[in-house]
Amino acid sequence: MLNLVALILLFPLIGTAINGLIGKNLRKETVGYVACGAIGLSFFVSILVFIGLLLLPPDARLFEKQLFSWIESGSFKSAAGLQVDPLSTIMILVVTGVGFLIHVYSIGYMHSDKGYHRYFCYLNLFTFSMLLLVLSNNFLLMFIGWEAVGLCSYLLIGFWFEKKSASNAAKKAFVVNRVGDFGFALGIMLIFLTFHTIDFTEVFSAASHGNFAAGNFTITIITLLLFMGATGKSAQIPLYTWLPDAMEGPTPVSALIHAATMVTAGVYMIARCNVLYMLSPFTMTVVASIGAVTALFAASIGLVQNDIKRVLAYSTISQLGYMFVACGVGAFTGGIFHLMTHAFFKALLFLGSGSVIHALSGEQDMRKMGGLRHHIPTTYKTFLVGTIAIAGIPPFAGFFSKDEILLESLVRGNFIYWAIGALAAFFTAFYMFRLLFMTFHGESRVEHHVAEHLHESPKNMTLPLTVLAILSFFGGFLGIPGASAISNFLSPVFGERGHAEISGTEAGVHHNAWLPYLMMVVSTVIAIAGIYLAYQMYIKKPELPKKLAERFSLIYKLLLNKYYVDEIYDALFVNPTKIMAVQLWKRVDALMIDGSVNGIARLVGWFGNTLRYLQTGYIRNYAFYIVVGCICIIVYVALGK
Amino acid sequence: MITITHYLVLSAILFTLGVVGVLIRRNAIIIFMCIELMLNAVNISFVAFAHYLNSMQGQLFVFFTMTVAAAEAAVGLAIIVAVFRNKETVNIDDINIMKW
Numbered sequence: 059m060l061n062l063v064a065l066i067l068l069f070p071l072i073g074t075a076i077n078g079l080i081g082k083n084l085r086k087e088t089v090g091y092v093a094c095g096a097i098g099l100s101f102f103v104s105i106l107v108f109i110g111l112l113l114l115p116p117d118a119r120l121f122e123k124q125l126f127s128w129i130e131s132g133s134f135k136s137a138a139g140l141q142v143d144p145l146s147t148i149m150i151l152v153v154t155g156v157g158f159l160i161h162v163y164s165i166g167y168m169h170s171d172k173g174y175h176r177y178f179c180y181l182n183l184f185t186f187s188m189l190l191l192v193l194s195n196n197f198l199l200m201f202i203g204w205e206a207v208g209l210c211s212y213l214l215i216g217f218w219f220e221k222k223s224a225s226n227a228a229k230k231a232f233v234v235n236r237v238g239d240f241g242f243a244l245g246i247m248l249i250f251l252t253f254h255t256i257d258f259t260e261v262f263s264a265a266s267h268g269n270f271a272a273g274n275f276t277i278t279i280i281t282l283l284l285f286m287g288a289t290g291k292s293a294q295i296p297l298y299t300w301l302p303d304a305m306e307g308p309t310p311v312s313a314l315i316h317a318a319t320m321v322t323a324g325v326y327m328i329a330r331c332n333v334l335y336m337l338s339p340f341t342m343t344v345v346a347s348i349g350a351v352t353a354l355f356a357a358s359i360g361l362v363q364n365d366i367k368r369v370l371a372y373s374t375i376s377q378l379g380y381m382f383v384a385c386g387v388g389a390f391t392g393g394i395f396h397l398m399t400h401a402f403f404k405a406l407l408f409l410g411s412g413s414v415i416h417a418l419s420g421e422q423d424m425r426k427m428g429g430l431r432h433h434i435p436t437t438y439k440t441f442l443v444g445t446i447a448i449a450g451i452p453p454f455a456g457f458f459s460k461d462e463i464l465l466e467s468l469v470r471g472n473f474i475y476w477a478i479g480a481l482a483a484f485f486t487a488f489y490m491f492r493l494l495f496m497t498f499h500g501e502s503r504v505e506h507h508v509a510e511h512l513h514e515s516p517k518n519m520t521l522p523l524t525v526l527a528i529l530s531f532f533g534g535f536l537g538i539p540g541a542s543a544i545s546n547f548l549s550p551v552f553g554e555r556g557h558a559e560i561s562g563t564e565a566g567v568h569h570n571a572w573l574p575y576l577m578m579v580v581s582t583v584i585a586i587a588g589i590y591l592a593y594q595m596y597i598k599k600p601e602l603p604k605k606l607a608e609r610f611s612l613i614y615k616l617l618l619n620k621y622y623v624d625e626i627y628d629a630l631f632v633n634p635t636k637i638m639a640v641q642l643w644k645r646v647d648a649l650m651i652d653g654s655v656n657g658i659a660r661l662v663g664w665f666g667n668t669l670r671y672l673q674t675g676y677i678r679n680y681a682f683y684i685v686v687g688c689i690c691i692i693v694y695v696a697l698g699k
Numbered sequence: 700m701i702t703i704t705h706y707l708v709l710s711a712i713l714f715t716l717g718v719v720g721v722l723i724r725r726n727a728i729i730i731f732m733c734i735e736l737m738l739n740a741v742n743i744s745f746v747a748f749a750h751y752l753n754s755m756q757g758q759l760f761v762f763f764t765m766t767v768a769a770a771e772a773a774v775g776l777a778i779i780v781a782v783f784r785n786k787e788t789v790n791i792d793d794i795n796i797m798k799w
Contacts (some may be wrong), residue, residue, distance in 0.1 A: 675795055678722050685718055 059110030060121045063140050065103045066150060067189050069096040073182035081175025090165040093178035097161050097185055101154035108147050119144055119550050122195050122259070129198075136256060141195035145551045148394060148544070149192035149326055152401045156318045157185050159522035163409050164310040166519035167416060177217060177308065184210035188319050192326060197246045197256040200327070204242065204291065207320045208235045214315060215307040227303035234300040238290015245283030252276050262333040272337055281334050281341040285348075288324025293375050294382060295352045299624055301375055305367040309412030312367060317374045317408050318401040325381040325397050329390045332552055336388065346386025346471055350478040353379030355621070357485035361492070362607075362617045365422050366411045369493050373448065374404055376482055380463050383475055389466035390552045391545045395537045396459035398544070402533045403447040403456055406526035407490075410441035413515045413523065414497060419508050424493065429502035433512045436520045438498050440527040445494045447530040449487035450585040452578070458534035461581045465539075465574055480584055487588025495596035539574050706747035713740035727779050727789040731772075738768045 073096030081089050111119050121142040128138040161181060168177050187210055191203030208231075216228030246256060253261045270277050288294070293301035304316045315321070328335055328345065335342055353376045360372035377400050384393035415422055417434050431438040447454035450461065460483060467475035502509065514520070536544045595602045607614040616622070713736055720733030742761045749757025783789050 677791070681718075682722050685722065 059106045059113075060142055061123065062103050062110075063107055063121070063123055063142050063193065064125060066100050066107065066154070067140075067186060067193065069100040069103070070182045070186035070189065072096060074179050074186060077175045077179040077182065081179060084175065086169070086174055089175045089178055093182050094158065094161045094165065096182055097154055097158045100185070100189070101151075101158045104147075104150045104154045107142055108151060111142060111144065111147055116546075116550055120259075133254060134250065136196055136198045138199055139195040139257075140193045141258060142193070143551055144547045145326070145329060145394065146192050148398060148548070150189055152398055153185065153188050153192065153319050156401050156405050156526070157188075157314055159525055160310050160314040160318075160405060160409065163313075163412070163519050163522040164308075166516045167310055167412055168308060171308075173217065177214075180210055180213045180217070181311070181314070184214065184315060184320070188323070191323055195258050197249060197258070197261075200330075201242065201246060204287070204323060204327075205239065207315070207323065208232065208239065208291070211235075211304070211315050211320055214311040215304045217307055217311065221306070224306040227300075227306040231300040231304050234297050235290045238287045238297050240286075241283045241290075242287025245280050245287065248276070248280050248283065252280065258330065262331075265337060266333045270337055273339055274337060277334055278338040278340050281331070281338045282344065284327065284331060284334075285324075285341060285345055288327055288382075289348065290324075291327075292321050292324030292378050292382070294324070294348050294378065295355060298352065298356065298375050299627060302368050302371040302620070305365070305371050309367065309408060309415060312371070313405045313408030313412065316371065317404040321374060321378060322381070322397045322401065325378065325385060325393050328382070328385045329394055329552070332385075332390050335385070342386050342388065344386075346383050346467070346475055349379045349382025349384075349386055350467075350475050350482075351379070352376070353383065353482040354478050354485070355379075357482040357489065359617055359620050360489040361485060362614060363489075364424050366414065366424050366427070366493060366497065367408070367422055369424075369489060370404070370407055370411060373407075373486065373490065374400075376486060377404065377448070379482070380460065380479065383467050383471070383479060384463040387467050387471035387475065389463065389470060391537075391542070391548050392459065392462040392466050394548060395542075395544050396463055398536075399447070399455035399459040399530070399533045402526055403444045403454075403530040406440060406444035406523060406530050407448065409519070409523055409526065410437050410444060413437040413519055414441075416515050416519070417512055418504065419511055421505075421508060424496040426503055426505055426508075427497045428500045428504065429498070430504075430512075431498040434514045436514060437523065440520075440523040441494065441498070443527040443530050445490045447534075448490050449589060450483055450581055451589075452582060453531075453534060455530050455533035457578075457581065457585075458537045458539070461578055462537060462539065464581060465577045468577070469573075480580070483581065484584045484588045487585040488592045491589045491592035492596055495592060499597060500600060539578075703747050703751045707744060710740045710744040710747070713737075713743065716740075725790050725792055727782070727791050727794070730791065731775050731779065735768060735772070738764055 073093050076092050077084075077089055081092075084092070111121070114121075122139055123142070124137050124139040126138050127135070129136045161178075164177065164181065168174055171177060184207060187203050187206030189203075191200055191207060194200040194203060212228050212232040215231050216225045219225045219228070249261060250256050253264050255261060255264075265277070290297040301316060301321065305312055307316070335345070356372045356375035356379060360369050360376065363369045363372060377396070381393040381396050381400070384390070384396060413434065414427065414430065414437060417430070417437070418427065421427070443454070447456040450457045452458075464476055464479050464483070467479055504512070536542070595606075619625075717733045717735075717737030717740060720736065721730050724730055724733065742764055745757040745761045745764070747757075749755065749761075779789055782794055786793060788794075
């Protein structure tokens with residue numbers, strides 16, 4: 059069954075081809091069926107592959123399929139090959155599973171859009187690229203997938219390109235990602251120079267067989283460069299600014315690409331390269347620190363945003379930060395576990411927000427919502443599940459994964475990571491319930507003409523919501539501390555490194571068996587405190603937020619304007635680049651290059667214009683020149699003697 | 700005693716007259732006659748050299764030259780007559796339709 063793995067890639071590609079080439083002439087239903095069918099088949103094959111992998115003994119769970127030899131140039135060889143192991147299997151299940159639900163949802167959400175076939179073409183292409191990214195067995199093919207998801211992200215953020223803000227956001231995402239990809243590409247080159255191969259298996263076995271001491275300088279540089287790519291793709295400080303703007307795209311796109319799958323590529327990549335990262339304690343510290351700072355930073359911005367999708371965007375950045383903290387302290391299983399549960403509940407939240415926006419005829423401002431729970435009950439119920447899951451209330455999915463990360467960051471990392479993570483968790487619970495209360499509870503602030511059209515979304519939108527809600531509820535049971543299915547499943551990839559060390563010793567730190575349980579209680583209390591605060595501020599005393607905003611207007615403004623990071627980047631990078639570009643254009647291009655080219659032309663023209671007068675058209679003038687020439691020759695010959 | 704130098708000087712004078720005539724006159728027929736003058740100046744040098752060197756080759760060339768000059772006169776005069784019929788002038792400054 060493992061041999062079928064290539065089919066997983068093939069189906070979305072066929073879907074892309076059909077919708078891209080002849081989708082214009084197909085009926086809308088057909089376009090939708092083709093796109094969803096492609097991903098559905100892909101998901102089905104993924105399950106078969108998963109079962110095939112489970113049938114193997116845990117140590118032999120690594121299957122490589124060489125498709126064809128791709129590049130051979132001197133000592134550089136790269137084959138197009140796929141790799142099936144527990145890590146990539148989890149990723150393909152999440153990508154095709156969540157992707158399928160989002161495709162189904164999109165049929166309802168996009169039904170009246172004139173770019174319907176274009177949308178599904180891009181969405182299928184994205185799924186293909188993402189699957190290529192997670193299935194490839196070498197760095198170069200992974201890079202192809204890495205770039206292709208970036209391309210699809212660009213295409214889909216700018217899907218409504220008639221809107222200036224959407225096309226600007228698309229450009230921003232593309233350019234910011236380019237910065238990270240630059241580091242990623244350099245990292246791959248350095249890997250080839252160091253290991254003389256870019257094949258995952260060979261690189262990792264060479265790295266793990268003791269040829270490199272821990273803290274090796276080259277490895278540190280490699281891992282830092284790769285991490286630079288991850289900060290771009292996974293929206294971490296300092297390259298996170300594109301993600302909030304990416305909300306200009308259609309909401310299902312935000313759910314699939316900018317929450318559930320693509321932005322987790324960085325986490326996947328680090329987990330994939332765990333052998334290299336473990337060799338570099340310095341990089342691990344960098345990863346964990348950036349993750350922790352991002353988690354807190356983004357969560358604090360999320361506290362005051364008013365656009366429903368932007369809150370979720372900052373929440374995504376914050377949750378990605380958690381995953382990096384987990385990777386940075388060496389708890390790769392925790393990172394991947396949170397990646398998975400986050401894919402469930404964040405996709406649910408985004409799709410739910412899409413349903414709200416759909417019901418309100420495109421309104422995204424939470425100040426113009428409120429009291430919606432009676433009008434769109436299914437959306438409300440599923441959204442509630444997602445909110446509880448992300449806030450981290452047991453036994454919902456987010457609780458287990460977040461708790462594992464917090465525990466690991468305390469046990470393996472240090473108290474600071476834990477404290478930052480816990481504070482961010484408190485913020486998360488607060489802003490998510492603030493969102494819930496502002497949208498679904500309280501007085502309705504919906505504008506009158508919008509309120510008349512309030513309606514629950516169609517079945518094909520609420521059904522994916524329901525499925526995701528179920529997954530958000532039960533997803534966490536895969537990683538129950540002590541009997542973690544996901545940790546056992548992933549152990550061949552991460553070895554002992556990624557195991558959830560629930561009890562026992564780790565790096566000389568002794569801790570008691572009751573610590574995990576204490577941590578669970580603490581996490582829950584933190585989450586409940588956040589929820590209680592949100593309840594007090596937005597249900598009990600709705601006038602309180604305004605007072606607080608006035609009281610702490612400086613902080614409020616700072617948060618509302620996202621710490622002015624966009625403005626700072628504009629001043630530091632964007633505007634100097636623009637000025638430089640304008641100068642290059644005006645001085646170098648227009649003045650020097652065009653000037654020299656035009657100048658040469660003008661010189662030749664002037665020369666010809668001047669010489670033209672020699673050619674009078676009077677024969678006697680020409681004859682005169684001949685005579686003068688003859689006389690010169692005669693004089694020369696005569697004098698020469 | 701008339702030496703070859705005298706012949707050559709006479710030839711050079713006639714040739715120069717021909718050249719100057721071609722360059723400065725406007726009338727096509729006069730230019731034409733000046734060309735004839737140049738040809739005949741060359742003929743004089745040919746004959747003079749033939750006599751001086753006791754060789755018939757120079758005289759032979761004179762016949763060629765005269766043949767060419769006769770053919771040229773026939774063709775050239777025909778052209779000038781045709782031009783005159785069209786433009787009612789033989790002033791070469793007016794015959795400039797090939798000029799840019």
